[in-house]
Amino acid sequence: MALMTSPDLHEIDSTLPSGWRDFADVLAAGVDRVILYGPPGTGKTFAALHFGMRSVDSERLICTEDITTADVTGTWMPTGESRWEWLEGPAVRAWRSGGRLVVDEIDRAAGDVVSLLLAMTDTDGSARWRHPQSGEVLEPAPGFSAVMTTNLERLDELPSALRDRFPVAIHIDRPHPASVWRLSEDLRRPALNGTLGDADRRVSLRAFFAFDQLRAAHGPERAAMLLFGETKGRAFLDALAIASLRA
Numbered sequence: 001m002a003l004m005t006s007p008d009l010h011e012i013d014s015t016l017p018s019g020w021r022d023f024a025d026v027l028a029a030g031v032d033r034v035i036l037y038g039p040p041g042t043g044k045t046f047a048a049l050h051f052g053m054r055s056v057d058s059e060r061l062i063c064t065e066d067i068t069t070a071d072v073t074g075t076w077m078p079t080g081e082s083r084w085e086w087l088e089g090p091a092v093r094a095w096r097s098g099g100r101l102v103v104d105e106i107d108r109a110a111g112d113v114v115s116l117l118l119a120m121t122d123t124d125g126s127a128r129w130r131h132p133q134s135g136e137v138l139e140p141a142p143g144f145s146a147v148m149t150t151n152l153e154r155l156d157e158l159p160s161a162l163r164d165r166f167p168v169a170i171h172i173d174r175p176h177p178a179s180v181w182r183l184s185e186d187l188r189r190p191a192l193n194g195t196l197g198d199a200d201r202r203v204s205l206r207a208f209f210a211f212d213q214l215r216a217a218h219g220p221e222r223a224a225m226l227l228f229g230e231t232k233g234r235a236f237l238d239a240l241a242i243a244s245l246r247a
C-alpha cells in the first residue's frame with residue numbers, strides 16, 4: 001500500500017509500536033489466524049482488512065448482537081417466482097477466494113454465531129462446509145486467513161474456545177504510523193501518541209481526522225469545542241500547543 005511505504009513516515013516514527021511489529025512478524029511467518037485487540041480508533045480494522053493483502057479482497061463481517069448465522073455463511077433468498085437460491089455469506093466467499101475473513105468486534109457476537117465462526121475458521125484441513133443448495137462440500141481455498149478484532153482491553157474477556165482457536169492475539173494500543181499520514185502535519189505526532197497525557201483523555205485516530213476536517217472549515221477553537229466540549233476541548237488545544245512547541 002502506498003500509504004505504508006511513504007518515506008515521510010520514517011521521519012514521523014522509525015520505531016513501530018510493538019503491537020504493529022508483532023502483527024507484521026506474525027503475518028510474515030504465515031500465521032493465518034490472528035486476533036487484534038485494544039482500544040478503539042488505533043487502526044485494527046484497517047490493518048485486518050489491508051495489511052499483508054495483495055491480490056484478493058478481504059471479506060468483512062461486523063458483529064453486533066443482532067447478526068445471525070445467516071450473516072456468516074449465507075441464507076436462502078427469493079430470486080424470482082417460487083425460486084430460492086442460497087446467497088453466500090462472507091465466510092463462504094473468503095473460503096472460495098482464498099482471501100481473508102475479517103471478523104470485527106467479535107466480542108459482540110452471540111454464542112451460535114461464535115460457534116459457526118469457530119467452525120469456519122478451523123485449521124485448514126479439517127474445516128468443511130456443505131452448500132445447502134448444491135450439496136457441494138467446500139474447503140477453504142489455499143491462502144484463506146482470518147483476523148478477528150475487538151475493542152476489549154483484556155483478552156480473558158473473550159470466550160476461551162475462541163482464544164484456543166486463535167492462539168496469536170496481539171494487543172494494539174497505539175495507531176500505526178502509516179495511519180496518520182493523511183492528517184495535517186502538526187497533528188501527526190499527537191495522533192500517534194493517542195493520548196493527551198493520561199488514559200482517561202485518550203483521543204482516537206477518528207477524532208483526530210474529524211478535528212482536522214472541522215478545523216479546516218471552522219478554525220481550531222470551534223473544532224475542539226464541537227468534538228470534545230468545553231473542558232476536554234480546552235485541554236486538547238493546550239496539548240496541541242505544547243506538542244507544537246516541542247516539535
Ligand SMILES: Nc1ncnc2c1ncn2[C@@H]1O[C@H](COP(=O)(O)OP(=O)(O)O)[C@@H](O)[C@H]1O
Pocket residue numbers: 003039040041042043044045046047149176178179180205206209
Ligand atoms: N494505516 C492506515 N492508513 C490510513 N488510514 C488508516 C490507517 N489505519 C487506520 N486508518 C483510519 O483510521 C480510522 C480508525 O481506524 P480503524 O481501523 O477503524 O480503528 P479500530 O478498528 O482500531 O477502531 C479509520 O477511519 C481508518 O480508515
Ligand SMILES: [Mg+2]
Pocket residue numbers: 044045046104105149
Ligand atoms: Mg475496529
